[in-house]
Amino acid sequence: xxxxxxxxxxxxxxxxxxxxxxxxxxxxxxxxxxxxxxxxxxxxxxxxxxxxxxxxxxxxxxxxxxxxxxxxxxxxxxxxxxxxxxxxxxxxxxxxxxxxxxxxxxxxxxxxxxxxxxxxxxxxxxxxxxxxxxxxxxxxxxxxxxxxxxxxxxxxxxxxxxxxxxxxxxxxxxxx
Numbered sequence: 304x305x306x307x308x309x310x311x312x313x314x315x316x317x318x319x320x321x322x323x324x325x326x327x328x329x330x331x332x333x334x335x336x337x338x339x340x341x342x343x344x345x346x347x348x349x350x351x352x353x354x355x356x357x358x359x360x361x362x363x364x365x366x367x368x369x370x371x372x373x374x375x376x377x378x379x380x381x382x383x384x385x386x387x388x389x390x391x392x393x394x395x396x397x398x399x400x401x402x403x404x405x406x407x408x409x410x411x412x413x414x415x416x417x418x419x420x421x422x423x424x425x426x427x428x429x430x431x432x433x434x435x436x437x438x439x440x441x442x443x444x445x446x447x448x449x450x451x452x453x454x455x456x457x458x459x460x461x462x463x464x465x466x467x468x469x470x471x472x473x474x475x476x477x478x479x
Contacts, residue, residue: 316367318349319360323388330382335364335389345385364388365395377401383408415439 322339337347337360347360365378368390372378376395380387383405396404414420415436425437 318351319364319367319388322347322349328382328384328387330384330392332389332391334382334384334387334392336384337386337388341386347386347388360386360388361393364390365393369393369395379404 322337323335324338325333326336328334328336339360340348342348342357342359348357349360349363350356351358351363359378361378361380362372365372373395375397377398379394379396379401380392381394382389382392384392412421412434415438417436417439419425419436419438421434421436427435427437427440429435
């Protein structure tokens with residue numbers, strides 16, 4: 304099913320250009336970088352009359368400048384910049400082609416997010432097959448133990464806080 308075009312393309316275009324900045328991101332021509340709301344995957348989103356609420360901005364610009372998105376295809380960013388909505392950087396492709404292009408750019412990480420190197424000694428495989436950093440896992444477990452039970456093994460009576468006794472004796476208070 305092809306998507307409909309906006310009811311007022313002039314309004315949609317003005318709305319789009321009000322939130323776009325032209326930035327050189329290393330592609331053949333400048334990216335039109337969306338500086339409006341984004342979804343949790345980093346894609347720009349907006350409401351365009353005739354296209355609906357929370358439309359991904361790259362899909363909206365493709366429809367405004369190129370035409371309807373053909374059925375069964377999705378929009379690929381040739382520049383690989385998710386917030387780019389330059390119609391010359393967008394191409395309608397199959398999901399398989401889009402995934403193939405994205406996979407060709409993936410390079411395995413050499414370090415974890417906190418900067419520890421992925422060595423055979425410091426790397427483990429999680430239940431879903433992904434890599435993990437042993438050093439970060441050890442630190443996470445240490446923080447969890449500290450948070451859950453005060454920093455060590457099982458709590459005991461020896462770990463209970465000692466209540467201080469009053470050094471002054473109030474005989475009148477004790478006889479009441």
